[in-house]
Amino acid sequence: MNKETEFITTPITREDIPQLDNIELLFFAYRDFVGDADRILAEYGFGRAHHRVLYFVNRKPGLTVAELLEILQITKQSLARVLPQLIQSDHIIQATGTNDRRKRLLYPTRKGRDLVLALSAPQSRRIDNAFxxxxxxADTLVMKFMKAMIGKATGN
Amino acid sequence: MNKETEFITTPITREDIPQLDNIELLFFAYRDFVGDADRILAEYGFGRAHHRVLYFVNRKPGLTVAELLEILQITKQSLARVLPQLIQSDHIIQATGTNDRRKRLLYPTRKGRDLVLALSAPQSRRIDNAFxxxxxxADTLVMKFMKAMIGKATGN
DNA sequence: AAAATATGTCAGCACTATTGACATAAATAT
DNA sequence: ATATTTATGTCAATAGTGCTGACATATTTT
Known part of the structure; x- marks a missing residue:
């Protein structure tokens, strides 16, 4: 019986996957991009989840917990590990909503603002240098491309 | 004592972080990009780590374990969970090196090739559509940009 | 008063990644 | 020939991020 367990020795190419090169470039670009922030986060004992929460709270001060979950596309339970830490470390403050007192509005503190700026600085620099x-x-075109990359997958 | 715990109510802007918009675009673009593959991986009970290993083994059939670790920038112990699964599921085959018999050369099987193509297809389509x-x-320019994004962080 | 909403919390599970320590086989150096 | 280095594998422990399900509390809406 021919059970030679078929090897494949040829690499995948652009024939197989038209956007092969760009798939790879995007992978490495993103890896190095997030790496910039990772190094700083490590000093604070934070991870990427902390960064993302801190980022969007700084981007939209006063947003609610529900809004944050929606943006991050994570569950309440996931946020529950990260948010209390950011509050305890005085990077984020919770305020009870005035209209609706069930809501918790999230604001950055001065410290939280400073940290998000420190985290974003090398990333911004990397993009700047790339341009x-x-x-x-290139700026306009790359932004147009990025925007078109966002959204649900297409069937075709 | 004035311990009003200073709120910040203004969002971060392009004043603070020049490439703010592009930072965000890259985050969402990458999230949706990997999401394409995540859905397929879930059907196989695999994660992103499996995808990355499978990808690079298909990209460079016959590469060694050490080379793979170098590319992925992970530790041997991390690979040790994922690689045996891909071997057992008959997506990857290990061959002992001929020159150096300590080395384990990694090759995709037919099944492994088919899976990597299935995983890459929607990602390639997404990029194609974006272009x-x-x-x-745009293609040339975006590739140039992506390439420039890769590498160690710059000091300036 | 009852139902819905916003948030929080507890318990358990999965995946990816880490470090440190140790083991084995094979190649290379002395 | 022996010693060292290299390539890989494995065991144990830990961290970070995410999930589901269940239940609790406060507040608003019906």
């Missing part, structure tokens, strides 16, 4: 090497109006 | 909406020569 410098791509020449004029 | 359709950005017009001509």
């Amino acid at each position: 410098k090497s791509t020449g004029r109006n | 359709k909406s950005t017009g001509r020569n």
